[in-house]
Amino acid sequence: MHAIQSWIESVNDRSDLLKKWKERPIVLFFHGEQETVPLTISTQNVRIDYDYEFHCPVHVHAPSQIIEKMLEGEVQLSKLPADLGKIEGKLRDILYVESLMLLAR
Numbered sequence: 001m002h003a004i005q006s007w008i009e010s011v012n013d014r015s016d017l018l019k020k021w022k023e024r025p026i027v028l029f030f031h032g033e034q035e036t037v038p039l040t041i042s043t044q045n046v047r048i049d050y051d052y053e054f055h056c057p058v059h060v061h062a063p064s065q066i067i068e069k070m071l072e073g074e075v076q077l078s079k080l081p082a083d084l085g086k087i088e089g090k091l092r093d094i095l096y097v098e099s100l101m102l103l104a105r
Contacts, residue, residue, distance in 0.1 A: 001030070001032065001035075001037060001064060001067070001068075003064075003067065003068040003071050003072070004030060004037055004039070004048070004067075004071065005048075006071070007046075007071040007101070007104060008039070008046045008047065008048070010104040010105070011045075011046045011100055011104045012045050012046055014103070014104060017100060017103055017104065018041070018042070018043050018044065018045065018046070019043055023056075024055045024056060025040050025041060025042040025053075025055045025056070026040070026041040026055060026056045026057075026058055026093050026096065026097065027039070027040055027041075027049070027052045027053075027054060027055055027056070027057045027058070028040075028041055028057075028058045028060070028097055029057060029058070029059045029060065030060050030062075030067050031059060031060065031061040031062075032062070032063065032064045032067060033063055033064060038050060038052050040052050040055075041096075041097070041100070046100075056089070056090060056093050057088075057089060058087070058088070058089035058090075058093050058094055058097055059086075059087070059088040059089060060077070060085065060086075060087055061085050061086040061087075061088075062080070062084060062085025062086070063084075063085070066080075066084050066085050070101055071101055072101075072105060073101050073102045073104075073105045076098055076101075076102070077094050077095075077097060077098040077101070078094060078095060078098055
């Protein structure tokens with residue numbers, strides 16, 4: 001998905017965003033209609049990572065159009081209506097991922 005790759009580049013280009021996270025890595029799973037893309041978010045970078053270790057998973061189940069809107073900061077994870085998708089994970093991890101989506105625009 002092109003939107004995911006663009007978002008990864010935007011976050012990695014902003015050196016100020018990732019260094020704020022002092023906790024353990026987060027594994028963010030985007031579950032779209034046809035594929036699942038796992039991303040590891042650490043203090044060094046965000047990367048697509050199929051060899052992930054289960055640190056603190058955040059799962060986003062949504063159609064690809066909604067995932068794109070999330071990555072663009074137009075739809076917030078914490079305010080996603082149930083009919084548009086489902087978010088799973090610890091609240092603090094979800095809020096951190098959401099902040100990355102909003103600030104990396």
